[in-house]
Amino acid sequence: MNRNILHLDLDTFFVSCERLADSSLVGKPVIVGGTGDRGVVSAASYESRKFGVHSGMPMKMARQLCPQATYIRGNAGIYTKxxxxxTEILQEQVPVLEKASVDEFYADLTGMDRFFGCYKFAKELRSKVIKETGLPISFGLSVNKTVSKVATNEAKPNNQLKVDAGFEKIFLEPLSIKKIPMVGEKTFRTFCNLGVKHIGLVQQMPVEMMVSVFGKNGRMIWERANGIDRSPIIEYHERKSISSERTYGQDTTDVVKLRTTIHAMAENLAFQLRQGNKLTSCIAVKVRYSDFQTYSKQLKIPYTAADHNLIPAVLELFDKLYNRRLLIRLVGVRFSGLTEGHYQIDLFENTNRTVNLYKAMDAIRKRYGDRSVMRAATMGEGSRTIGGQGNPFNGQPPIVLAHRHQ
Known part of the structure; x- marks a missing residue:
């Protein structure tokens, strides 16, 4: 029996999310990513790609290529939501789901043809996602993960493509060698030096030659060029950690700025825990200095999702970690050891007022965005910019709380 592997990819995912929040961005060049000189492009709309902009490009170069684009820092909380x-829509519909990234999925539909047809099912599934979320999504369907992924990329934007069993080599033959997953710029340049630019030529090469040039990866590239891929679907499971990092535009030793950033990260991650009905039992802080030396510390704690438990512990970890007094390039916070559970009142330290406060704050964030209400301690220079495209307050300051549990 032939396998039926479905690959789905949310088109320009971050840009599409921003367009749902602000319809005026539709049809215009939009670039999402770090807005400082050191920032990189996380997502670029098809309108901006015409100017040569692509994900992973330095933001400084993107501004030179497409100065007329709308530049957005982005909101990780909205994208995660x-x-x-x-993910929930797909999990309800497919027997086995692999979540390859925040916007990319694989599903094993093998055996479903006997009931109603895999391609018909995939089309209906795609329509369901579009109808229920408003997000554009493309898919490729074939006998393995590699060909399905390539088919998805050929189907974009917002379309679908099926490669019938036995036609894998014919489908891949005219495409650029760069279309094969795992062929990056360095490998592509090596192929160009050999005079090879299309997959069809790789299909004709002896596998021994590929191994002699590319080592152990040579056989895998050759197999994928020939439409051979035996890799299984790895079933999706809930992640066991969440994290946040920030790279500063200029290295700094401003402790107030650093602590403000750490504070804001911990507060936002705690909100994400409560949103996902999760508790954490381990916190960690990471610091990267200007010489790129990276250090981290972690601490086991009782299960919690409460700001007033997590924030002081995170700040204390940072104070213990930051001892070199050198310029800092990056800071990060991570919560791990996650488990299902609601935040419960501790009879020895909490009151109903505290729990009610969290519920009120979270309700505002869920409706207006995760930066719509925040503690005064996170309003310093180290916090991320509030407002911008799609902000429900239209650039107005967020609600600020000065609360005794800080």
């Missing part, structure tokens, strides 16, 4: 919604 939409990704979770799509």
């Amino acid at each position: 939409y990704s979770k919604t799509v």
Whole structure:
């Protein structure tokens, strides 16, 4: 029996999420990513790609290529929310789901042809995602993961493509060698030096030659060029950690700025825990200095999702970690050891007022965005910019709380 592997990819995912929040961005060049000189492009709309902009490009170069684009820092909380919604839709419909990234999925539909047809099912599934989320999504369907992924990329934007069993080599033959997953710029340049630019020529090469040039990866590239891929679907499971990092535009030793950033990260991650009905039992802080030396510390704690438990512990970890007094390039916070559970009142330290406060704050964030209400301690220079495209307050300051549990 032939396998039926479905690959789904949310088109320009971050840009699409921003367009749902602000319809005026539709049809215009939009670039999402770090807005400082050191920032990189996380997502670029098809309108901006015409100017040569692509993900992973330095933001400084993107501004030179497409100065007329709308530049957005992005909101990880919103993207996570939409990704979770799509994941839940797919999990309800397919027997085995692999979540390859925040916007990319594989599903094993093998055996479903006997009931109603895999391609018909995939089309209906795609329509369901579009209808329920408003997000554009493309898919490729074939006998393995590699060909399905390539088919998805050929189907984009917002379309679908099926490669019938036995036609894998014919489908891949005219495509650029760069279309094969795992062929990056360095490998592509090596192929160009050999005079090879299309997959069809690789299909004709002896596998021994590929191994002699590319080592152990040579055989895998040759197999994928020939439409051979035996890799299984790795079933999706809930992640066991969440994290946040920030790279500063300029290295700094401003402790107030650093602590403000750490504070804001911990507060936002705690909100994400409560949103996902999760508790954490381990916190970690990471610091990267200007010489790129990276250090981290972690601490086991009782299960919690409460700001007033997590924030002081995270700040204390940072104070213990930051001892070199050198310029800092990056800081990060991670919560791990996650488990299902609601935040419970501790009879020895909490009151109903505290729990009610969290519920009120979270309700505002769920409706207006995760930066719509925040503690005064996170309003310093180290916090991320509030407002911008799609902000429900239209650039107005967020609600600020000065609360005794800080």
